[in-house]
Amino acid sequence: xxxxxxCKHLKKQYGSFTALKSINLELPEGKVIGxxxxxxxxxxxxxxxxxxxxxxxAGEITINGNKPGVESKKIVAYLPERNYLDLSRKISKxxxxxxxxxxDFNAERAYEMLDRLEIDPKRxxxxxxxxxxEKVQLxxxxxxxxxxxxxxxxxxxxxxxxxxxxxxxxxxxxxADSTVLISTHLIADxxxxxxxxxxxxxxxxxxxxxxxxxxxxGKTVDGLFREVFRC
Amino acid sequence: MLGKLTKHEFLTVGxxxxxxxxxxxxxxxxxxFLTWLTSRKYLIDNVPKTFxxxxxxxxxxxxxxxxxxxxxxxxxxxxxxxxRFYKNFFTxxxxxxxxxxxxxxxxxxxxxxxxxxWIIFSLIIAFGSLYITLGHxxxxxxxxxxxxxxxxxxxxxxxxxxxxxLGVPIWVFVVELxxxxxxxxxxxxxxxxxxxxxxxxxxKKHKVLGTLIAxxxxxxxSYILVGIYLAVAAEVVPxxxxxxxxxxxxxxxxxxxxxxxxxTIMSGLLFWFDCFIMxxxxxxx
Numbered sequence: 428x429x430x431x432x433x434c435k436h437l438k439k440q441y442g443s444f445t446a447l448k449s450i451n452l453e454l455p456e457g458k459v460i461g462x463x464x465x466x467x468x469x470x471x472x473x474x475x476x477x478x479x480x481x482x483x484x485a486g487e488i489t490i491n492g493n494k495p496g497v498e499s500k501k502i503v504a505y506l507p508e509r510n511y512l513d514l515s516r517k518i519s520k521x522x523x524x525x526x527x528x529x530x531d532f533n534a535e536r537a538y539e540m541l542d543r544l545e546i547d548p549k550r551x552x553x554x555x556x557x558x559x560x561e562k563v564q565l566x567x568x569x570x571x572x573x574x575x576x577x578x579x580x581x582x583x584x585x586x587x588x589x590x591x592x593x594x595x596x597x598x599x600x601x602x603a604d605s606t607v608l609i610s611t612h613l614i615a616d617x618x619x620x621x622x623x624x625x626x627x628x629x630x631x632x633x634x635x636x637x638x639x640x641x642x643x644x645g646k647t648v649d650g651l652f653r654e655v656f657r658c
Numbered sequence: 659m660l661g662k663l664t665k666h667e668f669l670t671v672g673x674x675x676x677x678x679x680x681x682x683x684x685x686x687x688x689x690x691f692l693t694w695l696t697s698r699k700y701l702i703d704n705v706p707k708t709f710x711x712x713x714x715x716x717x718x719x720x721x722x723x724x725x726x727x728x729x730x731x732x733x734x735x736x737x738x739x740x741x742r743f744y745k746n747f748f749t750x751x752x753x754x755x756x757x758x759x760x761x762x763x764x765x766x767x768x769x770x771x772x773x774x775x776w777i778i779f780s781l782i783i784a785f786g787s788l789y790i791t792l793g794h795x796x797x798x799x800x801x802x803x804x805x806x807x808x809x810x811x812x813x814x815x816x817x818x819x820x821x822x823x824l825g826v827p828i829w830v831f832v833v834e835l836x837x838x839x840x841x842x843x844x845x846x847x848x849x850x851x852x853x854x855x856x857x858x859x860x861x862k863k864h865k866v867l868g869t870l871i872a873x874x875x876x877x878x879x880s881y882i883l884v885g886i887y888l889a890v891a892a893e894v895v896p897x898x899x900x901x902x903x904x905x906x907x908x909x910x911x912x913x914x915x916x917x918x919x920x921x922t923i924m925s926g927l928l929f930w931f932d933c934f935i936m937x938x939x940x941x942x943x
Contacts, residue, residue, distance in 0.1 A: 511753035
């Protein structure tokens with residue numbers, strides 16, 4: 428199976444602080460993968476490097492064989508951990524915007540998902556609650572038929588019901604051959620949807636395994652996480 | 659993609675700028691109406707003096723408000739130009755804009771186009787509102803007609819002399835002036851863009867201060883380049899000092915063409931710098 432994302436000796440420093448310490452990682456196509464680690468472990472840095480928002484201090488990161496750039500951005504759908512949309516823009520205009528720039532954006536799917544949540548697309552984002560804004564952002568990302576989804580803390584800071592909705596939306600909408608990388612520290616919530624997981628701590632990859640392997644050994648990913656990251 | 663970027667940016671800036679444009683025009687129209695009202699003899703003779711006084715006070719007040727709104731229009735245009743570049747690329751909105759599958763050059767160019775569009779719109783609104791405020795339309799039209807006649811008279815009488823002085827046909831000189839204005843405004847816009855980019859590199863915490871310091875540095879650099887140009891021109895142009903001392907026209911040509919070349923080169927360098935920052939030094943927090 429080909430790899431959609433590869434990191435070779437990837438290092439990222441912010442001044443004297445090293446966020447990623449020369450990591451090597453290969454993520455295959457067609458998997459849902461959890462990027463799991465406590466706060467400050469380097470999850471967001473890795474995702475930002477993959478999306479092209481940060482530049483490596485050393486080493487290399489490639490997406491489908493390309494360094495982050497125009498070609499990689501065509502196939503990567505990125506959900507940041509914060510609001511990144513123009514709040515004064517109507518949702519329908521935001522959908523037009525996405526349709527204009529991403530060939531793989533499915534506007535019909537976006538409107539269907541909004542309809543299910545009873546969110547009026549004619550409203551500007553600023554009129555929505557924080558929770559609904561986050562859902563709209565997720566809808567915009569999951570309305571793309573991307574090859575790689577980079578979802579940074581998609582379930583952080585939302586109630587359990589919203590978590591279920593978000594995870595269902597992710598699982599129901601990503602194409603079968605695409606890879607979904609979900610960064611989170613809420614392991615128990617995402618575990619049921621994961622095929623693989625990557626443990627990351629203080630900028631180092633501790634473990635990259637399949638969930639099935641862990642289950643075969645009679646453990647859970649959540650349990651293993653607690654073991655590995657015990658304070 | 660450039661067209662799409664420009665379109666969406668135009669719509670966003672339009673949403674922000676339109677209320678100010680409408681406000682300035684509205685103030686101009688109401689102010690003009692009040693001025694017209696207070697100049698009607700019938701009104702002055704037939705309505706209570708207090709009412710006329712109130713209208714006159716309102717008219718003066720509106721004139722003051724108009725001046726403030728006029729200044730606000732100019733400030734807003736420059737502010738929006740810088741703010742949009744900063745907000746769209748270097749704050750949370752950058753998470754969307756910098757992950758679009760477009761080249762940094764397209765992102766910068768779309769902002770440049772929009773700055774141009776809104777500067778022109780602002781000029782139209784400024785002159786339009788001035789036209790409304792000043793009134794005396796017949797006199798204004800006469801003034802422009804007289805100006806046209808005066809120019810054509812001068813050209814008839816002194817055309818050959820001016821041509822000889824400039825060393826080029828007059829229409830060429832006019833074209834040079836137009837391009838000089840275009841290159842100057844482009845450099846001005848790109849200097850602000852580069853200052854924003856440079857400011858991000860200088861300080862992550864004090865971005866505004868960093869931008870202002872960067873702007874000052876870039877302005878100083880541009881003055882140094884002008885100085886270098888003058889020094890080089892003095893060495894390269896044959897009989898440079900004779901030209902400066904004896905022919906005002908040719909000296910003017912040297913200044914205009916030199917400034918045009920210099921502004922174009924500097925605009926190119928600043929554009930390259932903006933793209934370089936976006937491509938190689940982005941590092942959004």
